[in-house]
Amino acid sequence: MNQEVRLCEVGPRDGLQMAKGMMPAADKLRWIRQLADAGLREIEVGSFVSPRLVPQMADTGAILPEVLKMDGLTVCALACNLKGAIAAHEAGAHVLSFPVSVSDTHSRANVGKGTDAQLEVLASIVDWAQSQARPMRIDAAVATAFGCSMEGAVPVRRVAQVAAAAARAGADEIALADTVGYAYPSQVRDAVRATQDAVGERLAKLHLHDTMGLGLAxxxxxxxxxxxxxxxxxGGLGGCPFAPGASGNIVTEDLVFMLESMGYRTGVDLPRLLAARALLASALPQERLRSGVAAAGIPRTFRA
Amino acid sequence: MNQEVRLCEVGPRDGLQMAKGMMPAADKLRWIRQLADAGLREIEVGSFVSPRLVPQMADTGAILPEVLKMDGLTVCALACNLKGAIAAHEAGAHVLSFPVSVSDTHSRANVGKGTDAQLEVLASIVDWAQSQARPMRIDAAVATAFGCSMEGAVPVRRVAQVAAAAARAGADEIALADTVGYAYPSQVRDAVRATQDAVGERLAKLHLHDTMGLGLAxxxxxxxxxxxxxxxxxGGLGGCPFAPGASGNIVTEDLVFMLESMGYRTGVDLPRLLAARALLASALPQERLRSGVAAAGIPRTFRA
Structure with a gap:
């Protein structure tokens, strides 16, 4: 049994992109450094998307050179098309996160292309990246893998098919993403098993939201x-554009508490991680940060 | 595999006893009726404890006759000693919930007696109840089963021992309670297995808090x-007197969503359950009600 768990902190991208208020680049850099110093080895620092649509991410290219100086940090960035992928590579990103929705309707709304067309874009990005001197890992985020607010239920069989197609297109790793927060535990088990059957260990990650309070379950x-x-x-930042009032991503602090309590190793120092909330709170005063561990304090029984 | 799950709504007792503000008896009755009408078949409606220490529960004796008129409802009440148990029986409670802490220190702080002495009280209550014409189910809540804010870690072996002693004393059912909210999933598994080995199916229930965000996990x-x-x-009301700022019990709404999504039957109508929040919110305006499902809305994929 592999007791190491790899966490990717997506706060600087998924957390900030829908936040009320803008975090200045200098604050982002200080925050990312605190997160890295707390032991997070992989951080999604931003996205290369339209600054008109997502102004919070407009400075991603500017902060990458500084983030790349942080020792031992794997720097991830999101892009939705070849142009963004090239920009991410030029800026020096180690990992590209690329969304492919299982729901064709969501895919069109999210990236302006249906699922199959987006899989072709993925293939073209892989081709382009393979011709470059510097390698860049390409991760496919299989979005709406547990349901879609527009299409409704998403069949597990179809999730595995899209994951297999992303693998054939050349994605290095696959993540299943609960984009709208509809997932429940038995469904997660079914979808993970079906996807493992289809792509094996290339299924490396889950991207979960806490929309219904079920994130850690x-x-x-x-x-x-x-x-x-x-x-x-x-702080569980990040929202769901299709569910106003919904809470966001699963809370890193609480996930680390759960994993470390269970004997998994995350590499994260929980007190230092909690300390990184202060900067986030002061930079985004309108956002309510969540976390049971932060509210109640680390229990005296915690073994880390 | 038994697909029925029995829920006990403890809001009127555990939820209100630490709330900011007092809910008037008439509101309690209207709220309990809404909960019962939503399909909750078992409700802990109050406690027979010192009205000086817990003024929010002073009207428990007064509301019981009305609650007992609600068709098909199993009416539970908490008491910590023989006097309270007799009062609960006289008022007509169907079930007595009786706390026995695994942590001797917590037991003394909570009920003024150590664990062994409290087990003797349990035996005396069982003896007394067996001499009465009307039966009353007696449930032992094995408190601090997953850690204690005063004693720290609680050995699984000791949890099973206390559960076994409660069973020998005559408790009809046993619950393991995460009184201070320190539990994590692998520990829950270990403690449940050890307790099942000790008392079999008499271990009927878990009482979980969401203190660290791990309640549903x-x-x-x-x-x-x-x-x-x-x-x-x-609404996840209820707090932890040893962790200011901590969130409370696991959220009924979100638990029902999880269970029903997974194919378990709870008997609860989720939209009607959500509707019962309004009265609670208006009666206790200072309390923040939690629930992912309430904030985001029931997803269109929900099968119930």
Missing amino acids: NALAGLDEGIRGFDACL | NALAGLDEGIRGFDACL
Whole structure:
């Protein structure tokens, strides 16, 4: 049994992109450094998308050179098309996160292309990247893998098919993403098993939201099926554009508490991680940061 | 596999006893009726404890006759000693919930007696109840089963010992309670297994808090081990007197969503359950009600 769990902190991207208020680049850099110093080895620092549509991410290119100086940090960035992927590569990103929705309707709304067309874009990005001197890992985020606010239920069989197509297109790793927060534990188990049958260990990660309060229960279901990678967000920031008032990503602090309590190693120092909330709170005073561990304090029984 | 899950709504007792503000008896009755009408078949309606220490529960004796008129409802009440148990029986309670802490220090702080002395009180209550014409089910809540804010870690072996002693004293059912909210999923599994080895199916329920954000993950761990009974609280009310700022019990709404999504039957109508929040919110305006499902809305994929 592999006791190491790889966490990717997506706060600087998924957490900030829908936040009320803008975090200045200098604050982002200080915050990312605090997150890295707390032991997070992989951070999604931003996205290369339209600054008109997502102004919070307009400075991603500017902050990357500074972030790349942080020792031992794997720097991830999101892009939705070849132009963004090239920009991410030029800026020096180690990992590209690329969304492919299982729901054709969501895919069109999110990236302006249906699922199959987006899989072709993925293939073209892989081709382009393979011709470059510097390698860049390309991760496919299989979005709406647990339901879609527009199409409704998403069949598990179709999730595995899209994951297999992303693998054939050349994605290095696959993540299943609960984009709208509809997932529940038995569904997570079913989708993970079907996807493992289709792409094996290339299924490396779950991206879960806490929309219905089930985020960590869903993470536990994934763990039980052998998943050893999770996205999470400090303070549980991030929202769901299709569910106003919904809470965001699973809370990094609480996930670390759960994993370390259970004997998994995350590499994260929980007190230092909690300390990184202060900067986030002061930079985004309108956002309510969540976390049970932050509210109640680390229990005296915690073994880390 | 038993697909029925028995929920006990503890809001009127555990939820209100630490709330800011007092809910008038008439509101309590209207709220309990709404909960029962939503399909909750078991409700802990109050406690027979010192009105000086817990003024919010002073009207429990007064509301019981009205609650007992509600068709098909199993009416539970908490008491910590023989005097309270007799009062609960005289008022007509169907079930007595009786706390026995695994932590001797917590037991003394909570009920003024150590664990062994409290087990003797349990035996005396069982003896007394058996001499009465009307039966009353007696449930032992094995408190601090997953850690204690005063004693720290609580050995699983000791949890099973206290549960076994409660069974020998004559408790009809046993619940393991995460009184201070320190539980994590692998610990829940270990404690449930050890307690099942000791008392078999008499271990009927988990009482979980969401202090560290792990409440539903812990519930899932219990489900996986065959537990088919849970306490929960509408809006996640209830606190932890030893962790200021901590969130309360697991949220009934979100638990019902998880269970029903997974194919378990709770008997609860989720939209009607959500509607019962309005009265609670207006009666206790200072309390923040939690629930992912309430904030985001029931997803269109929900199967119930």
